[in-house]
Amino acid sequence: MDREELERVKRERDAIVLAHYYVDEQVQAMADHVGDSYYLAKVASKAEQKRIVFCGVRFMGESAKILNPEREVVLPDAEADCPMAHMASVEQILRMRREVEDLAVVCYINSSAKLKSVCDVCVTSSNAVKIVSSLRNKNVLFIPDQNLGRYVQAQVPDKTFYYSGGYCPVHAQVLASDITSELNAHPGAEVLVHPESSEQVCALATFIGSTAEIISYAEKSKSRAFILGTEPGVMYALRQRCPGKVFYPVTPMCSDMKRITPEKVLDCLRGGGYAVKLCAEEMDAARKPLERMLELGK
Numbered sequence: 443m444d445r446e447e448l449e450r451v452k453r454e455r456d457a458i459v460l461a462h463y464y465v466d467e468q469v470q471a472m473a474d475h476v477g478d479s480y481y482l483a484k485v486a487s488k489a490e491q492k493r494i495v496f497c498g499v500r501f502m503g504e505s506a507k508i509l510n511p512e513r514e515v516v517l518p519d520a521e522a523d524c525p526m527a528h529m530a531s532v533e534q535i536l537r538m539r540r541e542v543e544d545l546a547v548v549c550y551i552n553s554s555a556k557l558k559s560v561c562d563v564c565v566t567s568s569n570a571v572k573i574v575s576s577l578r579n580k581n582v583l584f585i586p587d588q589n590l591g592r593y594v595q596a597q598v599p600d601k602t603f604y605y606s607g608g609y610c611p612v613h614a615q616v617l618a619s620d621i622t623s624e625l626n627a628h629p630g631a632e633v634l635v636h637p638e639s640s641e642q643v644c645a646l647a648t649f650i651g652s653t654a655e656i657i658s659y660a661e662k663s664k665s666r667a668f669i670l671g672t673e674p675g676v677m678y679a680l681r682q683r684c685p686g687k688v689f690y691p692v693t694p695m696c697s698d699m700k701r702i703t704p705e706k707v708l709d710c711l712r713g714g715g716y717a718v719k720l721c722a723e724e725m726d727a728a729r730k731p732l733e734r735m736l737e738l739g740k
Contacts, residue, residue: 459475460495462699463477464676469707484736493513495711504728514717517710517715522701526611529609546581548561550584553586567638567652583605584606585608588607593637615694616639621692624690625646627690632649634669635649635672653673656672667689
């Protein structure tokens with residue numbers, strides 16, 4: 443299907459296509475908006491089209507539905523999920539609320555709707571430091587990603603942090619030795635890593651930031667060579683925005699993100715796909731921390 447035909451189908455179905463930086467580049471090329479979790483959450487909250495086709499993993503589709511419940515949100519693949527999104531439990535959160543005074547439960551947006559529904563505020567990797575810094579609470583339970591949580595803790599040392607022990611299985615595969623090996627092979631290259639990476643990997647970084655922040659940094663940097671410590675799907679945007687620069691990815695692909703294919707996106711536009719279904723009570727509870735994130739993250 444050529445671009446003109448694709449846009450015609452979108453208009454006929456009154457659909458908008460949102461895609462995360464980590465999905466296949468052919469899928470990104472089909473999208474109306476491509477971005478990280480924070481950007482896509484903002485776009486989804488304001489989308490006026492009847493159908494939102496969300497090219498990403500399940501928690502992203504859930505967040506879009508929670509923020510815009512009147513719209514139909516469909517996922518190209520029902521099995522595309524994020525393991526980290528489930529690496530905490532409601533029981534754990536409720537127990538911590540009983541045991542720790544003056545506690546704020548901060549939930550990385552990479553989490554299930556069920557977890558969001560019992561939290562105080564959501565964050566993304568791009569706004570976590572800003573939002574946690576603004577909280578009045580002395581104690582923070584940061585779920586589910588302990589690596590991002592420890593990165594935030596280093597920037598907000600006046601608060602006491604607790605963790606659920608979750609992590610991103612993709613970023614966790616990158617070792618400090620992988621970075622040093624690439625540095626030996628490409629001396630002078632800058633190291634760009636995502637805060638979902640381990641503390642040892644982050645210690646070797648020239649820059650630590652969200653996917654969108656990594657792209658922006660690379661675009662502005664005078665360096666011509668970079669070691670890329672995040673999912674290589676971002677290479678599509680980097681090639682567009684950083685012509686003449688060279689990137690050496692060290693992070694493996696996210697198999698869940700790569701489940702999204704152009705054929706599955708077209709199926710969504712033709713009326714197929716997997717509709718996100720959540721009960722009204724859970725959506726109402728989960729909407730509060732998401733809306734608070736959008737407000738505090740401005």
